[in-house]
Amino acid sequence: MATDELDLAPATPAAGSPPGPRGLGTPAAPGTGSGAGSATGSAGFSTDAELAAGPVAASRPAAPAGTSTDKVKVLYIGGTGRSGSTLLDNILGQIPGFCSVGELRYVWERGMVDNRLCGCGRPFRECPLWASVLTEAFGDAERLDPAEMIRLQQARVRSRHVPRLLASRPDRSPPPPGSYEARLERLYHALAGQTGARVIVDSSKLPSYGRVLQDIPSLDLYVVQLMRDPRATAYSWMRKRELRDYGDLRWMQRQPPLKSSGLWGMWNAVAELFWRPLGDHYLQLRYEDFVADPQPTVRRVLRLVGEEGAELPFTGPHTVRLGPTHSVAGNPSRLANGEVELQVDAEWMRRMDRKDRTLVTAVTWPLLLRYGYVGRRPGTSDRRSGPSEGGRR
Numbered sequence: 001m002a003t004d005e006l007d008l009a010p011a012t013p014a015a016g017s018p019p020g021p022r023g024l025g026t027p028a029a030p031g032t033g034s035g036a037g038s039a040t041g042s043a044g045f046s047t048d049a050e051l052a053a054g055p056v057a058a059s060r061p062a063a064p065a066g067t068s069t070d071k072v073k074v075l076y077i078g079g080t081g082r083s084g085s086t087l088l089d090n091i092l093g094q095i096p097g098f099c100s101v102g103e104l105r106y107v108w109e110r111g112m113v114d115n116r117l118c119g120c121g122r123p124f125r126e127c128p129l130w131a132s133v134l135t136e137a138f139g140d141a142e143r144l145d146p147a148e149m150i151r152l153q154q155a156r157v158r159s160r161h162v163p164r165l166l167a168s169r170p171d172r173s174p175p176p177p178g179s180y181e182a183r184l185e186r187l188y189h190a191l192a193g194q195t196g197a198r199v200i201v202d203s204s205k206l207p208s209y210g211r212v213l214q215d216i217p218s219l220d221l222y223v224v225q226l227m228r229d230p231r232a233t234a235y236s237w238m239r240k241r242e243l244r245d246y247g248d249l250r251w252m253q254r255q256p257p258l259k260s261s262g263l264w265g266m267w268n269a270v271a272e273l274f275w276r277p278l279g280d281h282y283l284q285l286r287y288e289d290f291v292a293d294p295q296p297t298v299r300r301v302l303r304l305v306g307e308e309g310a311e312l313p314f315t316g317p318h319t320v321r322l323g324p325t326h327s328v329a330g331n332p333s334r335l336a337n338g339e340v341e342l343q344v345d346a347e348w349m350r351r352m353d354r355k356d357r358t359l360v361t362a363v364t365w366p367l368l369l370r371y372g373y374v375g376r377r378p379g380t381s382d383r384r385s386g387p388s389e390g391g392r393r
């Protein structure tokens with residue numbers, strides 16, 4: 001099976017799990033702790049029963065997160081869309097001690113406002129984990145206005161701010177109480193508190209959002225810059241694909257190859273400029289290398305965050321067993337559970353229009369060369385010409 005994220009589907013259903021999302025519109029009984037929609041211990045989360053029984057009904061916010069002496073490790077997957085980040089995020093979320101939350105920057109809009117499906121299969125507002133997290137972070141979650149968070153976020157992450165951010169050093173002073181950054185700080189600390197996870201995996205990808213996290217001193221940010229051949233991503237952006245987030249049939253956003261390749265070039269260049277200075281907190285990965293050799297690649301990510309030796313969810317050299325996560329947004333493959341086979345999707349090589357391919361190559365060629373996508377066959381693992389880690393080349 002090809003592992004373009006959009007094609008990802010279970011090879012076999014997870015044990016005891018019905019295929020596809022369950023319980024649409026039907027809140028799961030608290031404390032049942034079973035079925036596909038349950039957060040499972042094997043996925044690094046508390047079970048529903050534990051969540052229901054745990055001290056999650058606090059009526060006031062926890063102590064300001066910035067006063068905690070414990071930093072929260074955040075593993076940020078940065079880059080551009082259709083690069084395989086959901087698959088990597090989902091696999092990491094299966095590892096004990098890791099919590100996969102998908103593209104967390106969308107929690108306000110797609111989670112709180114749109115009430116789309118959580119990775120556990122429930123509508124967001126019916127997920128017990130997210131109810132607990134929002135309660136710990138903000139007290140009565142109803143008092144947090146998601147529209148205000150969306151507005152504040154849009155003001156922070158706009159592309160026009162990138163030149164200023166590139167010219168400035170990260171500001172590591174504690175965020176002012178009540179600010180957008182202070183609320184984000186509470187959210188990530190509450191996630192760590194409610195899941196018991198040592199590492200929060202956030203595949204929001206957008207470099208300017210990741211830079212906001214970098215400025216929060218109580219978050220220990222690690223970055224994986226995940227990239228995929230821009231011709232493959234442009235082809236993926238052109239295809240018509242189902243969106244399963246709402247529980248009914250809708251379609252994913254599409255965009256033309258010129259836009260895809262322009263964004264690919266801009267965000268990958270910005271990601272590298274932002275985070276190469278992080279040194280040993282930074283790793284570049286190519287999706288093609290990850291799929292060709294998944295286990296060693298995931299081990300590299302574990303070494304990055306100081307979690308070597310953790311048990312991996314692979315059932316074979318190219319097969320992995322995926323259980324539910326609590327991702328708030330991402331590719332539809334985040335809702336797939338069961339055993340999944342990893343293969344490079346090379347459909348774009350056979351079917352992409354020659355004109356589109358030439359256009360994308362022309363727009364992105366400096367980085368194609370830098371990241372080793374020209375001059376050799378994609379999907380091979382010649383590390384000598386591939387991306388580097390730890391800011392060293």
Ligand SMILES: [Zn+2]
Binds near residue numbers: 119130325326
């Ligand atoms: Zn959930």
